[in-house]
Amino acid sequence: MAAARTENPGPVMMNLTKSNGQLRGPPKAASLSGSSAASVPTGRAPGLKPSGGTQEGPGIKFGDDWKKSLHLPPKDNRIKTSDVTATKGNEFEDYCLKRELLMGIFEMGWEKPSPIQEESIPIALSGRDILARAKNGTGKSGAYLIPLLERIDLKKDYIQAVVMVPTRELALQVSQISIQISKHLGGVKVMATTGGTNLRDDIMRLDETVHVVIATPGRVLDLIKKGVAKVDKVQTMVMDEADKLLSQDFMVLIGDIISFLPKNRQILLYSATFPISVQKFMAKYLQKPYEINLMEELTLKGITQYYAYVTERQKVHCLNTLFSRLQINQSIIFCNSTQRVELLAKKITQLGYSCFYIHAKMMQEYRNRVFHDFRNGLCRNLVCTDLFTRGIDIQAVNVVINFDFPKNAETYLHRIGRSGRFGHFGLAINLITSDDRFNLKAIEDQLVTDIKPIPGTIDKSLYVAEFHCSKPDCEEDEEKEDFRRLPINP
Numbered sequence: 001m002a003a004a005r006t007e008n009p010g011p012v013m014m015n016l017t018k019s020n021g022q023l024r025g026p027p028k029a030a031s032l033s034g035s036s037a038a039s040v041p042t043g044r045a046p047g048l049k050p051s052g053g054t055q056e057g058p059g060i061k062f063g064d065d066w067k068k069s070l071h072l073p074p075k076d077n078r079i080k081t082s083d084v085t086a087t088k089g090n091e092f093e094d095y096c097l098k099r100e101l102l103m104g105i106f107e108m109g110w111e112k113p114s115p116i117q118e119e120s121i122p123i124a125l126s127g128r129d130i131l132a133r134a135k136n137g138t139g140k141s142g143a144y145l146i147p148l149l150e151r152i153d154l155k156k157d158y159i160q161a162v163v164m165v166p167t168r169e170l171a172l173q174v175s176q177i178s179i180q181i182s183k184h185l186g187g188v189k190v191m192a193t194t195g196g197t198n199l200r201d202d203i204m205r206l207d208e209t210v211h212v213v214i215a216t217p218g219r220v221l222d223l224i225k226k227g228v229a230k231v232d233k234v235q236t237m238v239m240d241e242a243d244k245l246l247s248q249d250f251m252v253l254i255g256d257i258i259s260f261l262p263k264n265r266q267i268l269l270y271s272a273t274f275p276i277s278v279q280k281f282m283a284k285y286l287q288k289p290y291e292i293n294l295m296e297e298l299t300l301k302g303i304t305q306y307y308a309y310v311t312e313r314q315k316v317h318c319l320n321t322l323f324s325r326l327q328i329n330q331s332i333i334f335c336n337s338t339q340r341v342e343l344l345a346k347k348i349t350q351l352g353y354s355c356f357y358i359h360a361k362m363m364q365e366y367r368n369r370v371f372h373d374f375r376n377g378l379c380r381n382l383v384c385t386d387l388f389t390r391g392i393d394i395q396a397v398n399v400v401i402n403f404d405f406p407k408n409a410e411t412y413l414h415r416i417g418r419s420g421r422f423g424h425f426g427l428a429i430n431l432i433t434s435d436d437r438f439n440l441k442a443i444e445d446q447l448v449t450d451i452k453p454i455p456g457t458i459d460k461s462l463y464v465a466e467f468h469c470s471k472p473d474c475e476e477d478e479e480k481e482d483f484r485r486l487p488i489n490p
Contacts, residue, residue, distance in 0.1 A: 066099060066103065067106070071107055087112065090112070095122060095125065097150050100184035101146070101181065101184070108180055113139070114139035116140055116143045117142050121147050124266075125147045125150060125151070128289070128290050129266060130269065130270075130291075131274075131278070131290070133272065133274060134292070134294040140270045141174055141177055143270065144238045144268050144270060145163075148212070149178065154188065154211070156211075158233050159212075159229065159230060160236070161212045161213070162212075162213045163212065163214040163237075164215065164220070164237065164245055164257070165215070165240045165245075166217075166245055166249075168196060168364065171192050171214050171215060172371065172372075174214050174240065175214045178190045178212060189212070191210045193215045193223065194364075195218050195364075196363075199219075199222070202219070202223060206228050217253040217254055220257065232261070236265065237258070237265055238268045239268070240270050240271075242278070243272075243273045246274075267285060267289075303427070304462045305416065305449065305450075307431075309432050310431055310432065316344075319403065326399055326458075328380060329396045329397065329464075330374070330377070330398070330399075331381050331397065331401060333384070334400070334401070334404065336385070336407075338359040338360070338361050341357050348381060348383065353380070355381045355382070356370045357383040358370045358385075359387055370382075377396060386406075386411055386415070398425070398426050398463050399419060399429070400415060400418050401430075408439075408443070409443045409446040416428035419463075427462060429454065
């Protein structure tokens with residue numbers, strides 16, 4: 001995506017309702033060209049009636065060069081970090097996958113497997129349990145979806161795989177990816193079901209054939225106990241963002257769900273961090289799991305981290321300065337409460353910038369719409385709570401701003417991981433008050449990272465994918481952003 005500078009055109013007519021999360025600035029700043037995301041219907045999870053899952057293959061005959069018929073996205077020539085490039089040199093064809101599945105993989109723009117995919121795919125295909133730890137944005141979804149879809153038997157009309165995720169937005173995203181990469185398989189039925197959507201729709205959908213269910217724990221357990229979702233023949237259960245699913249919020253629900261699965265099921269756990277509770281879970285539910293750890297260091301290599309030392313009253317002014325000087329594709333701005341999310345989103349819109357907001361207290365249909373529209377590039381800035389820290393993959397996001405600094409290292413890691421997806425460069429800027437200085441030091445120590453004071457200039461190459469300078473003397477005014485007027489302490 002070509003980067004475009006965020007403009008501040010002056011007074012704005014706001015289109016604001018209290019609950020829908022869409023605070024629109026001027027039309028000029030409200031759209032992004034080149035953003036790619038599949039359409040998600042408002043108010044229900046994609047995959048309830050999967051349009052992609054019933055498409056037939058393109059009729060490739062034996063001996064044809066099937067790759068020539070693929071509709072490939074533009075080649076991604078951006079520089080990537082070793083988080084995704086330090087591979088063994090394997091190809092997707094090396095895993096003896098169905099040609100139709102390979103077609104979907106390549107049409108997603110996935111050219112070669114990432115390190116987590118190299119390690120995970122052959123083991124998962126063998127049916128063995130997996131405990132995998134890898135960084136945010138390095139291809140974990142593909143690591144489990146590819147073998148899961150390869151093992152689906154279309155001759156069987158029952159649920160064969162369940163993917164558990166902690167948030168509704170992540171369920172939408174994973175189901176969309178599943179539908180896209182399975183679209184040539186000729187009939188894989190994918191269903192997403194989450195709390196906050198119509199239970200009757202889910203019951204009616206499950207009356208038809210469903211092969212893969214992607215769900216939040218509470219909703220799928222409800223459907224299981226009602227006898228609607230029959231999981232007694234499920235061969236694979238995936239836990240994405242497993243550290244969250246093994247927290248107190250979900251642990252009991254997960255145990256109840258597993259009790260309905262057959263004894264010979266396969267369980268795959270994927271996360272960037274794992275709590276101590278994972279050991280107890282492994283001992284109880286996993287059978288000689290294959291352990292993958294690609295986390296020699298916690299923070300992402302492609303993300304440059306800065307802090308600006310401000311007072312609470314200076315935060316909005318500082319944010320305004322960042323907007324006017326950074327070259328933002330899309331930004332995600334984190335607050336620590338839903339009330340502050342709505343207040344900040346309103347203030348940003350009043351300053352003249354396009355802005356959406358999202359938090360857990362919004363109605364599900366509005367959350368779906370905000371998530372869908374932001375992914376499609378209809379707005380440049382999104383203000384949110386930690387609801388949006390789990391697995392959300394929006395390639396255009398190149399700047400993350402912690403308007404409120406998080407309380408712990410795990411939250412910080414997941415927040416900044418929304419930038420720098422799949423080894424690309426990104427920028428994380430933290431607005432630090434005097435109350436945050438001890439948390440800042442503690443997080444630096446725990447993550448073994450260095451969060452530096454924001455400098456007078458920021459090199460665009462640290463977070464902008466492509467930059468072309470048309471003037472021979474533009475190094476200072478084009479390649480770097482001047483932050484000398486930011487309210488920061490030396």
